[in-house]
Amino acid sequence: MTVEIEILDERDAAEWNRYVERSADANPFHRAEALAVEAAYSGTTCHRLVGYKGQEPVGIFPVFERSKGPITAAFSPPPPLWIHRLGPALLNVDKLSQRKAERRIRRFVEGVLEWLDDECSPNLLRVKTECTFADLRPFKWAxxxxxxxxxxxxxxPDGREDLLAIFSSDARSNIRNLDADAVFEEGDAGPTFEEGDAADVERIVDHVRDRFDAQGEPFTLPRGFARELYETLPEGAMRTYVCRHEGEFVGGILTYETDEWIHRWQGGVTPDVDFPVNDNLDWTVMTDAMERGLDAYDLVGAGDPRINDYKAKFGPSVETFHSVERSSLAMDALLGLYTRVK
Known part of the structure; x- marks a missing residue:
């Protein structure tokens, strides 16, 4: 039996979210309310595609369409929102045999690509999958x-000392000895590290934007996008962790959560102070997540040598996700011309 591809529109948001909540490959950016915000800020049309084998859902795949002149592109996630991973999320495959699971995944991916070709005819398709979506062969075969x-x-782990034990020595010192190493004026209680609120979302993003501006690099995240997501998603789907000193915002990290992982999304800019803000912010994120029973902290990215040294000191493992790109011959020629002219 083939996998049939259908669209769920905004009236079917509750059904779509039930599928999101059941899939191990989904994250909060997959939720119907998040997709609406993403489409609005990216200037795209979101197609909420669902694959069915008979009446049983096989997977979901949100795809964002944008056309400009003769070019139509399809994305998941859409630029320029700094969402690192979206793409397909599978359902009802865990208990299948390897043979049946492979067949179902292939037919689902093929069905989505055929739907896109028939309905959108994109010259370019770009997708970034979650770490848990491991079988990318159907895309290669297409x-x-x-x-x-x-x-x-x-x-x-279960205990704080067990977590500290996997850190580098300087990370352990920065966390254990903050009060002893930092020099504060008499009467200064020192910095606090805690969960923040919606207003801190904008403070964190503005902190990142200021750092990019200072370095002369573009930061394309639209103003207001992160806060609207924070306020639209269910409580706890996104969290802010902030450092304040003498009542003033010093730095922060904006996170999002899946069933078992917490993910570092925005923030972590090194502030101009003489105490270790980011080590203690990441420590606060991790220990808070441990108390809520989460299993892992995704530092979101290991591809930039400039910041890998900082992230590696927390004793992480390297995990893989994938970028998928498919373009037409006309698009290849256009990209080639653009490269030569540039």
Whole structure:
């Protein structure tokens, strides 16, 4: 039996979210309310595609369409929102035999690609999958390029001392000895590290934007996007962790959560102070997640040598996700011309 591809529109948001909540490959950016915000801020049309084998859902695949002149592109996730992973999320395959699971995944992916070709005819398709979506062969068999990418993931043990034990010596010192090593004026109680609120979302993102501006690099995350996501998603799907000193914001990290992992999304800019802010922010994220029973902390990215040294000191493992790209001959020619002119 083939896998039939259908669209769930905004009236079917509750059904779509039930599928999101059941899939190990989904994250909060897959939720219906998040997709609506993503489409609005990226200037795209979101197609919420679901594959069915008979009446049974096989998987979901949100795809964002954008057309400009003769070019139509399809994305998951859409630019320029700095969402690192989205793409397909499978359902009802865990208990299948390897043979049946492979057949179902292939038919689901093929069905989505055929739907896109019939309904959108994209010249370019770009997808970034979650770490848990491991079988990328159906994309390769459909003439797409599949490229591995990498992230650091820290396994969270049961106890704080067990967690500290996997850190580098300087990370342990920065966490254990903050009060002893930092010099504060008399009456200064020192910094606090705690969960923040919606207003801190904008403070964290603005902190990142200021750092990019200072370095002369573009930061394309639209203003207001992260806060609207934070306020739209269910409570706890996204969290802010902030450092304050003498009542003033010093730095912060914006996170999002799946069933078992917490993910570092925005923030972590090194502030101009003489105490170790980011080590203690990441420590606060991890210990808070441990108390809520989460298993791992995804540092979101291990592909930039400039910041890998910082992330590696928390004793993470390297995990793989994938980028998928498929383009038409006309698009290849256009990209080639653009490269030569540039």
């Amino acid at each position: 003439d797409a390029d599949v490229t591995p990418e990498f992230t650091y993931v820290v396994d969270l």
